[in-house]
Each structure stands twice: as C-alpha cells, then as structure tokens.
Amino acid sequence: MADWDLLLTNARVATMAASVPGYGEVEDAALAISGGRIAWVGRREELPQGEAAKTLSLEGRWLTPALIDCHTHLVFGGDRSGEFEQRLEGASYEDIARAGGGIMSTVRATREMSADELFAAALPRVQALAAEGVATIEIKSGYGLDVDNEIKMLDVARRLGEASAIAIRTTLLAAHTVPAEYRDKADDYIDLVCDELLPEVAARGLADAVDAYCESIAFTAPQVTKVFRAAKRLGLPVKLHADQLSDGGGAELAARFSALSADHLEYTSSAGVKAMAGSGAVAVLLPGAFLTLGETRKPPVDELRQQGVPLAVASDCNPGTSPICSLRNAMMLASRLFRLTPLECLAGTTREAARALGLADDRGTLEVGKRADIAVWDVEHPRELAYWIGTPQLAE
C-alpha cells in the first residue's frame, strides 16, 4: 500500500502557519496527502522516502490553504434591489428597516419559498464561492424568524454541504430582527428563541454556533445576553453582529461570552477592542456591507492590530447589505477600504477565518494533520490574491 494518496511536487507553498512570520513561504516544495489530511509539507529535497498512489507536478504554481468564508447569509428568498435604489435616492438602511422593509422583507420572501426552492436559489452562490477557491462556508439562518422557517433554512444550508464538495458550517441567527408578529414584544420573541427554537435546533444538531444582531434596530445587549446564555447551556459557541451602525457595546458583550468572533465592528470603542483582545474572539471584517451601505466610519483596524486581535475577512453575502458572492472581492475591498495588507487579507480568509468558526485545529493552514483543503493558484506571489480585481486565478 502506498504511503500517500497524493503527492504534489514542484510547487510553491504559502503555509500560512501562525508559527512563522509572513506567508510561511516554501519554494520548491512538496506536499503529501493521506486520508484527506496533510501528511507532509516542506522543501522537496527534504521529502522523506515514500510511495504515492498519484504524483502531480504543479509546475511552480502556488498552493495556499483553501479559502474560508466565515460569515454569510447566502440562503435567502428574493432580493433587495428595490431597497438598493431607495438608499441611493436618500433613504437609510435604518429608515427602511423601521418601515418594515430590510431584513423583514427578506423574511417574507424566505418564508414563502419551499426548502427545495431555497436550495436551488442558494446553490449557485455556493458554486460561485467554490469557483474562487473557497472550501468552507459558514451560512446563517435569520430570515425565517419562527421555529419552522429557521429550521428550514438550517436544513437547506446542511443540504448544500451534502450536495457539493464544500464544507458548510451553520449558525442559528434567530435573533436577527424582531419579526412583525412580535412587534413591540421583542422579549416574547427572545423567550421563543431561548425556550423553543434553540433547544429544538440543538436536539437536531442543526447549528454549529449561535449568532445575534446587537443593534438599535435589532436586539439590546440584555436580550442578546439571554440568547447567549441559552446557547451556552446547550453547549453551542456564540458569535455576534456587533457595533455595525452604532456602539452598542457589542464587542464587550461578545468578549464576555468568549465568542468565536465579533463581526462588523465599525463603531467599536477602544474599550471594546481591549475586551476582545483578552477573549480570543476574532474580529471579522465585512467590507462588502461597509461599501454597500456607504458607511464612512471604519472598524478600528489599527487598534485591533495593536491589541493583537486576530482579523478575519468575510463576504457577508446577503441580499440587503452585501450582495457580494465573492470572497476574493471581500479581500480586495478589505485592502482598499480598511487598509488590510494582502497578507492580512489572506490570513483573514484562511487561518483566522478557521479560528472564527472554531476550526483552527482542523483547517486554515497547510500544516501536517490539517485537512487537505488546498487552493492552487496561477500567480507569481500570493499577495496578488488581494491585488487583482475580478481576475480568476484558481488553477484547481
């Protein structure tokens, strides 16, 4: 029996390992795969004796960890191009939400669609991400907002994983906005989420994490606290849409619950950054939403860096604030709008994105023992992945 299933040689490798600075570059490298895991990686001349069932010469191409989109809402019904027009004519995201549009309009469209219809609408989005080197995608619920429809969304997300070669991580985002039928009764809705929906989702094993939207147009910190306590009781890790449109103390709240990540963070204060630093939470930056909403206040990237908070980048693919089905474009935007370096953009869509999903031990770098999720690129250097705009460079 061969020692390895596949041996890749004549490659250049960016391991993105945290233990070495920069990209972890290895010139003239070899990488051996066994049982879907990386069995060996390093300089070709140091490759130990072994037999491979198949050997591929990559002719100097670059290998990086496959990309990870750690924040999407890509299962949804309808679209919000009408609201896009309204915003360009002067309405704000908050105005539209308060008038019953925004997230609620996607909730109406999503409730109307069957699981099969939602699946068919979402599959091309998954395929678009896969075509640019993404191998793991997080998908949130949050457009169902009742027990049946939230479960329907999570089921569809799981099915997308079964139907494609992409690994899907699901997140319950039932606390996304107050559904119309609970208008002025947000606390009752939170009780439904904590007492009925969360236990049901946990019992069915449908969610890998629990998210909430802490914002003036969504839920207060005490309401989110209730959801997080319920999630923790069921053994589910949490994450948070934090401080996107105002400073609601979201970063601090996420830190207090040892959240996997706090996402958006445009209005996070210095205290919030410091709280995150001690907590292990990843800062997930979502430049697609920043761009689409025409935001001007940027996340405190310098402070996050100074405090050593890990930075991830995600597409936030959703019909309202980030109709962007491209992680490469999110990298491009993170570099232009938030001044992340190309290295930070790549780390933010590999190693740190894995960490934001609680998968740091399993994927996100090219190191022995990790999943053999590998992207092969036709580039001269991996910095080009944040540099080129709309240029497909995935070799396989």
Ligand code: NIG
């Ligand atoms: O990440 N901020 C809240 N949630 C989404 C937007 C959802 C929507 O508008 O449909 C976001 O931006």
Ligand code: FE
């Ligand atoms: Fe989001």
